[in-house]
Amino acid sequence: MDLAKPFHLAWHAQPANGQALSAREHRVCSQPATACTDLSSPSAELEGDKKSIIKFEFNPKDGIDNPALSLSEDTDGEGVGEPRFYLLSKDSTETFGFCLREELGCEGHIVRQVKLGGLAQRRGLQDGDRLLQVNGHFVDDMDHHRVVRKIKASGNQVLLAVLDGKSYEAAKALGRDLSEMLPTDVRPRLCHIVRDKNGFGFGVSGPEGVRGTFQLSVRQDGPAARAGVPPGSWLLELNGVSVKNYSHTQLARKLKQSGSKVTLLVASSAVEEFYRLHGLRVTATLADTSWLPFKVRELHMVKGPAGYGFLLKEDDCSSGGTGQFLWDVDDGLPAEQAGMKEGDRLLAVNGESIEGLDHQQTVLRIRARDDQVTLVVIDPAGDEFYQSIGLSPLLFLEDDDPASGSRTPSLPSPSGSTGLCPVEGGPKGPVSWLMSAANSIEITQSSRQVEQKRLHQVF
Known part of the structure; x- marks a missing residue:
């Protein structure tokens, strides 16, 4: 594999502000004229002001809690705020800490019963928010149970896009297409490459002396291109391990040790910028695997x-x-x-x-x-x-x-x-x-x- 000279543009890995999606069972509630899926342990609904509040809290485990860097603006009249993005990450002992409901007379998948002090509340999710996207998939027009299955199938981590209730209702009244308010491709790509006689078909470059910053050049019609690696993408993981602490020499050695096969998690510049601007960490659980030869x-x-x-x-x-x-x-x-x-x-x-x-x-x-x-x-x-x-x-x-x-x-x-x-x-x-x-x-x-x-x- 050819290793290029140091590249001047660096990709900076951002700390994860959200924790991974919980794997605890999500209770399904049965209430008259509503559909309710509890994604938390039972708790009362939050009361009070539903407006967006930027709140920074220090947690010894997580560091600074920064719920989302793109928060919906306070809107007046028929104004429509911007969607907010949350990467929720948890361990097997936690829940997401909210209930997802369908309610009679209300449109959308509604966030309710945000558990006080729970993961969702700490990240900034609010009672009345409408869920628009799960792991990059638009869900506003989906059946309620199908949306729940998408969240639960995410395991311990999920990326959610929501819009505050007031903005959601205003957008609906104005006839706006909510899907156009959201990015269409926010997923990194998981690619499995089998080398040929000329190698894996990609080169790596990065700034001299900087660890964990690697951009890929891809040979046309080579193994990497056939495996779906986009030209100019940024390398995030190699064989399931983050490269953020690798030097250029260490990465070259790891690639050589991979033998004839290697698995890369990569992100295009647009995807990397999306996660960086929102203070979110790119992980393999959110990946697009459509290029993989291994199918369920x-x-x-x-x-x-x-x-x-x-x-x-x-x-x-x-x-x-x-x-x-x-x-x-x-x-x-x-x-x-x-x-x-x-x-x-x-x-x-x-x-x-x-x-x-x-x-x-x-x-x-x-x-x-x-x-x-x-x-x-x-x-x-x-x-x-x-x-x-x-x-x-x-x-x-x-x-x-x-x-x-x-x-x-x-x-x-x-x-x-x-x-x-x-x-x-x-x-x-x-x-x-x-x-x-x-x-x-x-x-x-x-x-x-x-x-x-x-x-x-x-x-």
Whole structure:
């Protein structure tokens, strides 16, 4: 790979002002004439002035809380303020700290019950804000549950764009297209490059003596260009690791150690400028992965007389944990017809992630519906890739075509509850299907590994 002379324009990595999106289960409330999804622990709604307030607080963990550098202006009459952007980041013990609602007589997805002292409130989210964008996707015209799934599928980090309620209603009254108020491409790009006889097809330049500032020159029709690396983009991560502390020499060594394959997180100058101006940190969880060769697949199957035609087996993952894998796919049966391949790893069942579930719980999910099931899977190469960079493939499953029946899986709560999936009552109560499924399952032990017991189930 060719290393260019120091470049005069530097990209400056900005500290993250928001914390990552929480993975705790988001309770769905049922209220007359409203749809409400709680993205916090229960709390009362904030009262008082809803106008934008720039508030800086020092937190020993986070440093200075700067909610957003682009806050909506106070508007009079029919004035319309500007959208505000928040990168919310959290750990698994936190929630986002707000409720997302649809209300009778009001348009839009409304932020309510902003938890006092919670993550959303600390960042500047306000009661009555309307949600316009999730991770760069315009959501004002989407179904409420679909918007919730997009937030939940983001895992521990989400980028939100909101407009204050007064400005939202004014813009609607004026007939303005809200999507035109927002940037159309605010996502970095995740690119996987396989070198050819001439190398990876890109060069790196940066200012002499400055760490973490690398701009890429891309050879036309080379491996990097084919992998989707934009010319002149800025390098943010190499093989899942931030380059902000790398010197030019260290980066060259890391690239050489990558062998024949390398994964880059890159941002165009426009994307980098957007995040920098808003005081936000660019991360891989927000990336556009459309250029990656590794795709999550959704398989919808209707059970035939001989069943679905596959074996579910618990086994070790390359990351060291355990997972549920699909084997013995029978020719001509529903699983094979739906596109299932030997060795696929199961990620979600009927729109719900199985992360954290054991074998028996996964079997229960598959058997929950008598005659059909929808599975989200990934092949071994894709599974190994995402585990190598420390990201869940479910982050990048899109649901842009609601007519197809595709759904972005939502992450389960620590308790393993099913989130948005409704439970229908039967003659023996709402959980009778669980009891009957449990009684019908026969779990056997696999002899493939003597030192560790494994479970499998035929469907």
